[in-house]
Structures are given as structure tokens and as C-alpha cells.
Amino acid sequence: MKKGKKLYEGKAKIIYATQDKDLVIQYFKDDATAFNNQKKTTIDGKGVLNNRISEHILSNLSQIGIKNHLVKRLNMREQIVKLVEIIPIEFIVRNVATGSLTKRLGIEDGTVLKEPLIEYCLKDDKLGDPLIAEEHIYAFEWANKKEIEKVKKMILRINDFMIGMFRGIGIKLIDFKLEFGRLKVNGKNEIILADEISPDTCRLWDSITDKKLDKDRFRKDLGDLIPAYTEVAKRLGILHEQSNVSAVNVTQLSSVKKKSR
Numbered sequence: 001m002k003k004g005k006k007l008y009e010g011k012a013k014i015i016y017a018t019q020d021k022d023l024v025i026q027y028f029k030d031d032a033t034a035f036n037n038q039k040k041t042t043i044d045g046k047g048v049l050n051n052r053i054s055e056h057i058l059s060n061l062s063q064i065g066i067k068n069h070l071v072k073r074l075n076m077r078e079q080i081v082k083l084v085e086i087i088p089i090e091f092i093v094r095n096v097a098t099g100s101l102t103k104r105l106g107i108e109d110g111t112v113l114k115e116p117l118i119e120y121c122l123k124d125d126k127l128g129d130p131l132i133a134e135e136h137i138y139a140f141e142w143a144n145k146k147e148i149e150k151v152k153k154m155i156l157r158i159n160d161f162m163i164g165m166f167r168g169i170g171i172k173l174i175d176f177k178l179e180f181g182r183l184k185v186n187g188k189n190e191i192i193l194a195d196e197i198s199p200d201t202c203r204l205w206d207s208i209t210d211k212k213l214d215k216d217r218f219r220k221d222l223g224d225l226i227p228a229y230t231e232v233a234k235r236l237g238i239l240h241e242q243s244n245v246s247a248v249n250v251t252q253l254s255s256v257k258k259k260s261r
């Protein structure tokens with residue numbers, strides 16, 4: 001698959017065209033940002049781990065019938081994905097209250113929610129991805145009712161599946177962010193899961209110690225982000241127990257792969 005021109009560059013990924021108009025290449029960068037881009041750095045090897053972890057989760061979701069954009073992983077940093085029209089909403093799914101929810105509403109950190117809570121944020125960096133109500137989505141026609149009903153059903157299945165998958169490897173799924181896109185199939189729009197699911201977009205706490213195994217290690221300056229993401233990948237069975245993936249050898253692997261193409 002030949003990489004064409006850059007179509008879009010986001011905070012953590014780049015999208016490139018391919019010779020197939022329906023497919024694009026999703027490239028995972030090492031850049032880390034938080035607090036609406038105010039805090040930025042590069043963490044060697046993060047993109048490699050997110051590429052692998054997201055591939056693993058999305059292909060498992062495919063197997064339970066959750067349609068998504070992943071076609072296949074190409075190499076250490078790239079995946080071929082279906083080109084979709086992204087719905088400009090970030091769907092936040094919460095099982096335990098933490099992060100912005102606790103700050104906004106004064107809820108005690110770590111409160112277990114009786115039911116999963118879905119929040120909507122407008123995808124707009126300039127506005128700082130503001131929280132919106134479902135009614136705003138319809139008022140400004142960012143999506144229609146039928147689409148949101150479908151998305152909500154998919155979200156609850158994804159959440160159930162992911163809670164179980166992570167529970168099985170000693171990790172609590174606290175919250176996460178999903179994005180969905182429209183795909184034209186036989187002239188009809190279909191809603192499919194897009195973007196990525198990784199420790200950059202989920203909060204993952206060790207079941208026993210509550211150790212944070214996600215991007216909060218960067219947001220809160222806890223350090224050791226690569227060992228934490230590596231731990232998630234190992235527990236998911238993506239990396240072998242004996243492989244000691246450090247930031248250095250992840251990037252080395254990545255450049256070896258690039259040269260061999």
C-alpha cells in the first residue's frame with residue numbers, strides 16, 4: 001500500500017491518502033498532549049504501543065460484531081483504515097468518576113457509577129472540546145437521532161466487552177473516549193467505530209493497586225508512561241512476557257521496520 005499525501009494531522013496521529021480512495025493510512029506519532037494542548041512532549045515509543053494496543057482492541061471488537069474502521073496493521077506505526085466522515089463529537093464513557101467529571105461536579109474521585117455514563121463533547125480544539133447536551137447535537141445537526149441511538153447501543157456493547165476484557169487481565173476500565181464515523185455502503189450511510197482505543201484514550205487502573213496504566217502518567221507527571229503502556233500490552237498478550245520493551249528498543253524496532261520497507 002503506497003502512502004500518498006498527508007490529509008490531516010491531529011495531536012497524536014496523521015492520516016495519509018492511499019491509491020485506494022476508500023482507504024487511508026493512520027500513523028501513530030509519539031507526541032503527547034494534555035489540557036487542550038497546553039502541555040506537550042514527545043515520548044519515544046508511545047505511538048508503537050498505541051498502534052498495537054488499538055489494533056488488538058478493534059480487531060476483538062470486530063469479532064463481536066462491532067463494525068470499525070480498522071482494515072489491518074501495516075507496520076509498527078501504521079494501520080490501513082477505512083476513510084470515514086468523522087462525527088464531530090467525542091463520546092466519553094465513564095464507569096468510575098474521575099478527571100474532569102469530578103472537578104466539574106464535585107463528585108468524589110473514584111466513585112463507582114451505578115450505570116455507565118455517556119457524555120458528549122464537541123470536537124473542537126479551539127473551543128477546548130466543550131461538553132454539550134444531546135440536544136445540541138440535534139440543534140446544530142452534528143448527527144441525527146437515529147445515528148445517536150445507534151452509537152449509544154454500540155457504546156454500551158463496547159463498554160461491556162472492554163470491561164470484561166480488562167477485568168480478565170487485572171485492569172479496571174475507568175473511562176474512555178470513542179469517535180464514530182459515517183461510511184457509505186451501497187449508497188447508505190453506516191455508522192462505524194473509528195479513531196483509536198489505547199491507554200491514550202482510556203483510563204486504566206490496576207485492579208489491585210489502582211496504579212494508573214494510562215495517559216494520566218503524563219497528565220499528572222507520574223513518569224514511567226512507556227513501562228505502563230508496555231504492561232497493558234503484555235497483559236493483553238500482545239507482547240511476550242519476556243520481552244523487555246523499553247522506549248529505546250521500541251523506537252529501534254520501529255526504525256528497522258521503516259528501513260526494511
Ligand code: UDP
Nearest residue numbers: 092098099100101175176177200201202203
Ligand atoms: N479523553 C480523550 N481525549 C480527549 C478527552 C478525553 O481520549 O480529548 C479520554 C481520557 O483519556 C479519559 C476520558 O476520555 O479516559 C475522560 O476524560 P476527562 O473528560 O476526564 O478528561 P480530562 O479533562 O480529565 O483529561
